[in-house]
Amino acid sequence: MLSKLHIFWRIFLVFNFSIITTVGLAGTFLDDFNDGDYDGWKRSPQNEKSNVSWTVVKGELKFDPKNLPWDQAISQLNFVGNQKVSNVKDWTDYDLEVDIKHTELANWPGGIRARVDLDVGGHYAVWLYPGDNSIKLYKNPGWDINTGLVTLGQNTYKAEVEKFHTVKLSCQGDTIKVFYDGKELISAKDSEHKKGTIALCVQDKIVYFDNVKVTGPNIPNVNMSPVISKGKLAYVWGGIKNKI
Numbered sequence: 001m002l003s004k005l006h007i008f009w010r011i012f013l014v015f016n017f018s019i020i021t022t023v024g025l026a027g028t029f030l031d032d033f034n035d036g037d038y039d040g041w042k043r044s045p046q047n048e049k050s051n052v053s054w055t056v057v058k059g060e061l062k063f064d065p066k067n068l069p070w071d072q073a074i075s076q077l078n079f080v081g082n083q084k085v086s087n088v089k090d091w092t093d094y095d096l097e098v099d100i101k102h103t104e105l106a107n108w109p110g111g112i113r114a115r116v117d118l119d120v121g122g123h124y125a126v127w128l129y130p131g132d133n134s135i136k137l138y139k140n141p142g143w144d145i146n147t148g149l150v151t152l153g154q155n156t157y158k159a160e161v162e163k164f165h166t167v168k169l170s171c172q173g174d175t176i177k178v179f180y181d182g183k184e185l186i187s188a189k190d191s192e193h194k195k196g197t198i199a200l201c202v203q204d205k206i207v208y209f210d211n212v213k214v215t216g217p218n219i220p221n222v223n224m225s226p227v228i229s230k231g232k233l234a235y236v237w238g239g240i241k242n243k244i
């Protein structure tokens with residue numbers, strides 16, 4: 001039989017271990033959706049109530065346009081924060097990396113956004129065009145991609161379906177860069193959008209997103225999908241109880 005003090009210390013250590021593994025590296029925000037939800041993410045005002053779906057399937061975030069016409073399907077999911085993250089409006093200089101899997105060699109699967117202004121929707125965006133192997137960096141003053149879009153740069157890339165590839169949008173001061181699988185493809189200078197949150201954006205194709213990672217000096221150290229899931233924690237608790 002273990003004493004009450006031993007039991008206390010065992011429980012204390014388990015909780016500390018879970019907190020340490022959840023926090024991770026300094027200045028890094030992570031969401032790998034392995035906890036089965038997308039807590040903290042919210043749809044943009046554009047088509048906010050349309051019948052497209054954003055769902056977590058086997059630890060990946062899936063967008064399905066549900067065969068709606070593009071102007072009803074187009075949708076964005078912004079990270080707006082939750083009880084763990086409250087400063088998204090102050091995210092200034094950071095790199096956003098997202099794994100993206102396309103399902104067909106066709107245009108209009110969208111891309112990712114950074115420095116999104118949650119009041120009016122202004123942002124920088126990377127859009128991929130698998131139909132013609134091109135990738136573009138845009139800036140845009142509002143939620144709707146077609147309300148004043150300006151192309152800041154473009155390049156070609158080798159599109160591939162049914163496999164994840166990493167897209168990075170780097171915003172450091174007025175230098176905006178785009179990387180694909182670690183290779184720099186676009187570099188531009190622009191100072192219009194200075195801070196704001198991140199977003200995933202799709203027009204009218206099925207797209208999978210995973211491993212959202214943001215790094216920067218004012219980015220909180222948060223893992224939105226903790227290493228020790230509720231199921232595993234219950235297992236650990238069960239193990240402790242059996243030994244008591």
Ligand SMILES: [Ca+2]
Pocket residue numbers: 032033034058059060210211
């Ligand atoms: Ca995942």
